[in-house]
């Protein structure tokens with residue numbers, strides 16, 4: 113599966129897609145023969161034009177959350193625009209690959225973790241579509257789609273990954289990495305994974321009634337458990353680069369195996385949600 117968008121940007125012809133992929137650090141493109149779409153949203157443009165292509169008969173839209181040139185740091189990513197853009201193309205299920213640190217020696221570098229819980233330690237990010245008009249409070253007890261998670265776990269197992277079939281992802285504000293004390297405190301809570309982008313992405317997906325599945329590649333042991341000089345950005349990119357081929361393949365496997373009809377308990381409709389702005 114490659115990586116280069118082949119077509120030029122189109123103003124607003126919007127090809128439909130059912131599955132969305134949001135690429136993270138080191139994951140800036142997906143699929144061959146894609147159509148590039150400039151989608152505008154009430155929240156501004158997404159991180160970069162969305163590319164839409166086909167895999168195993170499934171229409172897939174891709175957006176790189178940091179932009180193709182990684183110009184958006186985690187606290188400046190236009191999360192609302194990214195999710196809105198995918199939803200407005202028809203996407204209903206989102207796969208979100210991400211580079212994460214491990215908070216436990218049990219999860220080594222190169223592990224694929226499919227978290228089932230999330231802890232928000234960010235501050236000051238725009239994290240809702242429901243900030244005017246009416247007070248709407250979505251349920252978020254289980255932030256990830258169980259069907260998406262099941263499919264990801266089965267696909268990763270079949271592909272021979274070192275696998276964590278659950279885990280709690282703590283999302284820090286960044287862009288700095290954690291101190292050793294912070295990291296040790298997170299680990300002492302039983303949280304197992306650490307990243308900077310899982311929130312508000314997951315909750316915005318929930319607010320748009322999108323299924324959302326996080327695919328975490330462990331690129332490092334976080335400061336509280338490693339014995340060296342601390343995590344570096346170079347280390348994260350290097351390890352991610354060593355694994356991007358098989359991670360892309362895994363995302364493809366998950367897309368092939370995702371049920372076409374959603375059979376999960378995730379909200380499936382926005383009826384009654386009084387979204388302040390209308391989706392196209």
Ligand SMILES: CSC[C@H]1O[C@H](OP(=O)(O)O)[C@H](O)[C@@H]1O
Pocket residue numbers: 135136137138177178185186209210211212286307308309310344345348349
């Ligand atoms: C590149 S170092 C830290 C950076 O990597 C992760 O990005 P993503 O979740 O988009 O793969 C982490 O969250 C930070 O944004």
Ligand SMILES: Nc1ncnc2[nH]cnc12
Pocket residue numbers: 211212213214284289290306307308331332333334335343348
């Ligand atoms: N240790 C870490 N902390 C926060 N985000 C990360 N992304 C990759 N590794 C990370």
